[in-house]
Structures are given as C-alpha cells and as structure tokens.
Amino acid sequence: VTAILISLGLLGGGAATSIALTAKPRAALLVALAAVAVTAGILLITALSILVAAHTDQPVTYSWPMPLGVVRLAIDGLSAWFLGCVAVLSLAVAIYAWPYMLAEVEHGSLAAHGAFLCLLVASLVLVVTAADLVLFLASWEAMSLSAFLLVGFHHRQPEVRRGAWMYLIITHVGTAFFLVPMFGILGAHAHATSFAAFREAFEHCGPRTGALLFVLGLIGFGTKAGFMPMHIWLPVAHPAAPTPVSALLSGVVIKTGIYGILRLLSWLPPLPTGCGMAMLALGIVSGVLGVLYAIAQHDLKRLLAYHSVENIGIIALGIGMGMLGQATGQPVLATLGYCGAMLHVLNHALFKGLLFLAAGTVIHSTGTGEIDRLGGLARRMPVNAALFLIAAVSICGLPPFNGFVSEWILYGSLFGGAFGTAASAAGPAVLGAVSLALMGGLALACFAKVFGVVFLGEARDPSVHVHPTAGLMRVGMSILAASCIAIGMLPGLFVPLTRGGVHAVAHVPPASFSASLQGVIAPVAALSGLVLLLLVLVAGLAIARRRILRRNGCDLGRTRATWGCGYAASSPRVQYTASSFGWSLVESFRCLLWPARHATELVGCFPATGHLESHTPDMAEHDLFAPLARAGIVLCQSIRTVSWPWGSPRSVVVRVPGDRVGPMRELVTHLVGVLRRGSIHACLAFIVLTLLVVFFVGSFTSPRSSSSRPTVADAPRPSEVSK
C-alpha cells in the first residue's frame, strides 16, 4: 500500500508539474509521461509481488476528512491483478506516447494532456484499490472525467466532440441511475461505507436482494464495460481519441467495469442460476454481434472498438460460467470461469493495446485510418506489421499466443458445464461454447481482412504517403508483444497468479486452486510442450525448404510479377478490398446487421461511371437509443411547455440515417417472404428453431419435467428426411 501512495504522489506531482510547465509543452509532456512510466514500473513490481506471494494485505485506513467516509485502500488478489493490467499498459503507452504526441504539438495543449493522463492513471489505480464506497465513487468519477478530457484532445473537430460527449453522457447515465442506487442499497443495508462491511452484511442476503443488486451493477458497470446494448459510446469515442488514449480506454478503462462486477460478486452470496444465465446471454450477444459489426466496419479504430465489445463478451462468458458454477455448487466451473475471465482481461489489455498502438502508427504515418485506402504497408514498415500480426493472431485466440490460453480455460469451463451435474447449466454452457467458436471464426475472418488489406498486397491509393515511425513507438509496442508471447509460451507461470482474484470472488481457497483448475482440463503447462513442438516444426520445415531450394539451384532473390490469371493489364486497384472481403459474411448475417448498400446500376456495353457505397449503422444506437432519446426530448419539452409557457420551444433533432427502415419491420417482411416462397430449408429451420426454444424453456423452468422430452425425442425425424 505504501507503494500505491508513493505512486499516487508521483502521479500528482507529475500532473502538477505538467500544468506548471504549460509554457513549455514538450517539457511538460516529458515530465508527465516519465511520471506515468515510473509509476507503472513501481505498480507492476508491487502487483507482481502480491500476486506471487498470494497474501492479502489488511486494508489500510487513513483518516482523511471526506464528507461521507474515510479513505481506505486495500489490495487483494483481484485488485493486484487489475493493478498489474493497468501498470503494463500504462508503461507501454507512456513510452509510445512521447513521439506520438510530440507530432500533435500544434493541435492542442500537450501540458493539459499530460496532466490528464497522470490523473487518469491515478484514478484507475484508486478505482481498483479503493476499499470504501465514497473513495470508489469519487475516483470512478475522476476516471470518467479525465478520460473525457483526454478523448477530446482534437476538440476542434465536430466528430471528436460528439464522441467525447457521448462517452460522458452515457457513462454518467450508467453511474447515476444504476451505480448510485446500487451503492445506496449496499450502504443502507450495511450501515457502513467500507467494502469489508458490505461483505459481512450481504453474506447471507436473500436471492432477491442479490439479484436486484446484481442487475443494477450489471447495467451500471456494464455501461462502462461496453456490453452490447450499452456499447454505443465505444465505436464513437475510440476513433475520436488520440491513439495512446484509445489504447488505455480499450485496454483498461472499460475493464474497470469488469472489475466492478467482480468486486460486487465478491460481496454477494452465490446468486440464483438466472443471474448467471443473464450474464452468459449478455456475453453471447455482445461477443457475436460485436465481432459481426467489426467485420462490417471501414475504419481501423472503429473496427478495433467493436472488437473490444466482442472481447468484453468473451470475458462475460467466463464470469457467467463462474456464477453458474457457484450457483450449482461446482467449484471447478467457478474456478475455471473466473480464472479464464481474469486472464482474458489481462490478455485483452495486452493485445488490444498493441493493436491500437500499431493501428495508431499506421494512422500516424499515412494520415488515414480508412482500411480500403491502405495496402502493402508490410514492406514499408515491417516491424510494425510483425507486431500487428502478433496481436491479430493473439486476438483470434490462436496458438501459440496468449489469447489461446484464456480461451482454452474458458472452453474448459463451458464444456465442463455441458457435462457437469447441473441440468440447468448444460444447455447455456453448450450455447456459450458454440458462440465462442463462432466468435473465434469471425475474429479470424476480421483480422485476415484487416491485416491482409492494410499490410499485404500493393498500396491501393497512390495519394497516401508513408512517413517513417519513431523507434520509441516500437519499444512501447514491443513490451506488449513480448508479454503476449510470454503468456502464450509459458502459461504455467502466469495462470496461477489469478488464484488470489478467484479466491476473492468465488471464495475458492487458494490451496485448492490448481486442483480445481485441472478438474476438466490438463495443467496449462501441457500447452507449452505443444507450442514448442509447433515452433520446432515451423523452423524445421523452413530449414528444409531452404536446403531443398538451394540444392535445386534456385535463385531465391529473383522475383516475378503476381500471376494475374492471364490478365496482363492489372493494377493495384483491382485488388480485393476490405469491404468486398467481408461482404459475403455481412451478407450471410444480414438479418442481424441490417447493412445498407447503395449502388448505381451499370447498364449497356459501355456503362457510365458507377459508384458503390455500403455502411452498417449500429442497430442499438439508431433503433434503441435514438427513439428513447427522442421520447426523452419530447417529454422534457412538454414539461417545459407546462412549467414555462413564455419561452419559444427549441426543437432538438436526433440524428438518424434518412432511409432507415426499422429492423423489426424488415425482419417480419423477410420472414413472411421466406415462408411464402415455400423454401423447404426455411420451414425445416423454423421447426428446428421452435424445438430448440421449447427445449431450452423446458430445461429452464423445470429441469426434470417430462413434458419436454417426447417433443424433443420426435425431433430428429424431419432433419433425417432432409439429409
């Protein structure tokens, strides 16, 4: 805890010096970034020593005069884990930000930016170590505000202002309407403001109180984390922010939402099964829709922001399985679920941070983030391409990098739930496993698209010029890449570090942690051997090919043009674009995405110039929140008219794309159309879907009821006919 206080002091000093040096922006930024980097180093060592020792510090109390309470700091395994995530990413970002922000010196105040960066890191540290309600809420607010100020760096651009305001409004709606009531209930029930008192007071609370608190916390913290319907600030705020800030936002700021949910679960007794299922459902929806929207994006940072939604969904799957494991009394599932979720929090901070930084380098050196204008960057910036590739393979969950380890543990919990003893958990667990597989496949498609279009092939737009990147940027990114590789290669070292956090949330004793972890899957160290085998095989094949080619007398330096299938007048413009690469998937899932496509029809032998435009507006934004906002405005206006009839009513317009047909209407039209066409596939699909729904409802309401069984036993016949 002393280390925390030292680092808070350092950050405060950094921020103050930075403000004092406003006249010399470069020096101010340097001081601020150095403070962040040094603090991050101290915090990393602190967090690691606590995680390795797995002992829990007694909460340290300081009687600092605050209106409603005292300043209490405590670090347990859960805090230390999130502290570690904050520290690693801040270190990399601080190193990266120096050359990046220097180039932005004309666009805004670097001194203020540096100060807010210090403030953001300080409030992040306080959020994860606070052990008192008032301190937690105060630092939560400080975090939201400093993040808002950091996002608005390019505040002269209207879309940046829109992103920053949207973030501020949405995060405050979540805090005001859900978090404050939740903490109100907690505080009123416990007659205290300290987190330790919450735990004692709610150890034996009823399922209804628990569920109510959980739902409030899920929506409140979920707004920050970016679960699917509440995610709409992510794809707007991330592209608006300067790259180092985007990396911090996506890597750790949204993770504080996850931290909040886990912290809340640590106070409550095992919640009813329904809560775990709600969490799983939210995870499935966020994950699948997040990655589908990502495939449909054209902007690099917006695409990465939607991937954050996907990964938050994956983390939610783990938390959901952990809750189900607790509810059904299976510590194995709880351990696997929470451990997978926590490991994925760290992994996502690492590879998403790296992706944002690498994408920022691309935007920095080319001046555009539009995927379809880029191309062939791997030959211009090979190091950056390799770093981006490491992060892309990690985020797809592929071996030998870190994403695979956490997804593997999550699969362990999901499959363990599928053949576990609890009837009610089996169906959702299988559904979760399948959607995780689908997310993996879709993420692969998405990153094959991004990497293939941005870095491979030929440059698409000759007007895009590539400027060299600074070496320090590469240093910052290499820290993250090295961590990705280390966790992927040696998971046996890193996975046991989560035991303190799992103990805090699920009350699984640290001694039985490794035994529980190995209930379904083998020790994670087994992966290391296979990864080694894979690498040895790759190296062996590469050497073999080199020797074969040399023996055959082949000149390796000689290159030719790409085979154009007989077409000689090829140009870089005929390459496949990102939009066309992703279109077949977007088209297949159009009933979930509602993509819009406008094209001029080409007629005749010598058609005139045509154009094609496709975009995929966010359904939650335009069909859920826009009507809500409009209703709110109408309500406010009518209140104003009643209470203040003298002023002229000002009309506020909520922006909605003009030609948008509501998805429900389109869905119904589509369904009726399919049924009227009499397609046998569609009818069979409807039958099967109905059966599945009946089964899930049946298993949900009464696990042992025999009413759903005969229905299901009849099920294979129609599909056997269809074969």
Added chain:
Amino acid sequence: VSALRVITAIPEAMAIVALPPLLLSIITKTKAWFGGRDGPPWLQPYYDLHKLIRKGAVYSRTTTWIFRAGPIVNLAALLTATTLIPVLSNDSLFGFRGDVILVAYLFALGRMFTVLAAMDTGSSFEGMGASREVTFGTMSEPALFLCFAVLAIATRSIQVSDMVGSPLAGTWGSVGPAMILVAGALLIVLLTEACRVPVDDPTTHLELTMIHEVMVLDHSGPDFAFITYAAGLKFLLLGSILIHVVLPNRGWPIFVDLPLRVVELAALSVVVGVIESCMARLRLRRVPLLLAGATVLSALGVVLTLTRSLA
C-alpha cells in the same frame, strides 16, 4: 505403455505419414471409375510431390515473408494436430485433457496463414478465394464444436482420444439418432474443410469458381508440395475423427485394428469419391445453407444427448 504398443507405434507413424496422398489418389480413382476412365496411376500424387520437391520456386515481387510462411505454418499446425488425434490406433501421441480445442484452433491457425499468404500476392482472384475460405471456415466452426459437444457430453471428457473411445459405443446404443446426426454433420464439415465437392471443386479449371485452389495459385515448387501434402493430411485427420466416431474403439488387438482402420479410411475416401461423382458443386450462395444445415443437425444431436444424459 506396453512394449507391443511401442513397437507398433513405428509402423503406425510411417503409415500416417505415407497415407495422405494415397487417400487423395483413391478419391481420384473412384471418380475415374465412375466416369468410365482408367484414371492416373495409384501413386500419381507421390510422383507429383516428388516432382515438386525437385523444382525451384518463383516468388512474386509483391509478396513478403508472410507468403513464404503460409505453407510452412499450415503444414506445421496440421502436423502438431496429428500428434493429438488418434489417427489409426485409439490413442494419440501427446493427448491431454482439453486438446480437442487445441486441435480445432490449430486448424484455424493453418487457415489464417493460408489466407494471409493469399492476400499477400495482391491478386484479386486470390483475395476472392481467401474471402470465401474464411466465410465457409467460420460457418463450419459452430457445427464442428457442436459435434465436439455431443461427444464431450457422451463421454464426459474433452480429450480427443477419450472422446472417441469405448464409452462412445454405449452412446450409439442409447442415443443412436444423435450419433447419426453427428456423423452427418462431421461428414459435411469434412467436405468443407478438406475443400471437396459440394463446397469446393479441387479439379475445376476456372479461377472464379475455386476456393482453396485459387488461394494457392502463386505457390510453386516445394511450397506447393507442402500445400498439397497438407491438404491430404487435413483430409486424413478429419476423416479419422469421423471414422472413430462412427466405429468407436472395439477393443480389438492392435495388429488387427490398425490395418482395419486403414481399410476404413480407404472406404471413406471411396464414399467421398462417390459423392463427388454423383453431385455437382453447390452454388456459392447455397453453401451457407448446407453449413447451417450441418449446424442444425449437430444442435439437434446436442439436444438429444442432453435430454438423455440428464433424464
């Protein structure tokens, strides 16, 4: 581990390494027989590999190291998966609990690098093939995992060699319909992943209709030999999972079982050859329906198995 097992492992490993081209040859021969032709010699795929190994390679000037890494990573991933899957015998070399997920993700790793190598050439045809490959690969993934879920629920394990072990024989007795559905879904996944008709036609000559073949247009020499061998190996691996699901461990002595598995794999190749001879490739827009069908079949399998195991 008995001494007999160690001794039989050597011919088994040699058979696994030697089999992939032969299975492709059996498919070609079956199709030739259906077409009333003699077809190429039985050992033609081996001759082709030998010829490719003795050639040089030509690389496009658009490409980077990714292009050269593609075939190598793909083959290495499949070879790693080979050590986890029970191919001929009923156990695997390095199996551990949870390896089924590693197998699926190793296939995905191979796909990722094949696709990236295709994108690296900057050719529009190869981009098109890559787009189709990831689309159909994504759609076959849920079906594959649902099949795995059925096996996992039935055998209470997520280790490949246990999932296709002797408890599965009992499952065929108790939830036979579910297992039939799983076998059907796995066959569709096999045809998709191994790029066979009705999803892809490996013998087509029009680039616009290809999927896998168009992605590897620019590879030559030893690289192309790796790719051809890897295609056969993928067919062998998925085929052996299917064979083991349909005919689980019978507990017969290993010197009877091993040759029998080779015969069964040959029979599977004949079945695939017959399918290829009897039907044309589906239109590209119909392929998602086929894969959705496989997903639905396996989902029903899960429902059946769950109701039976929970009752």
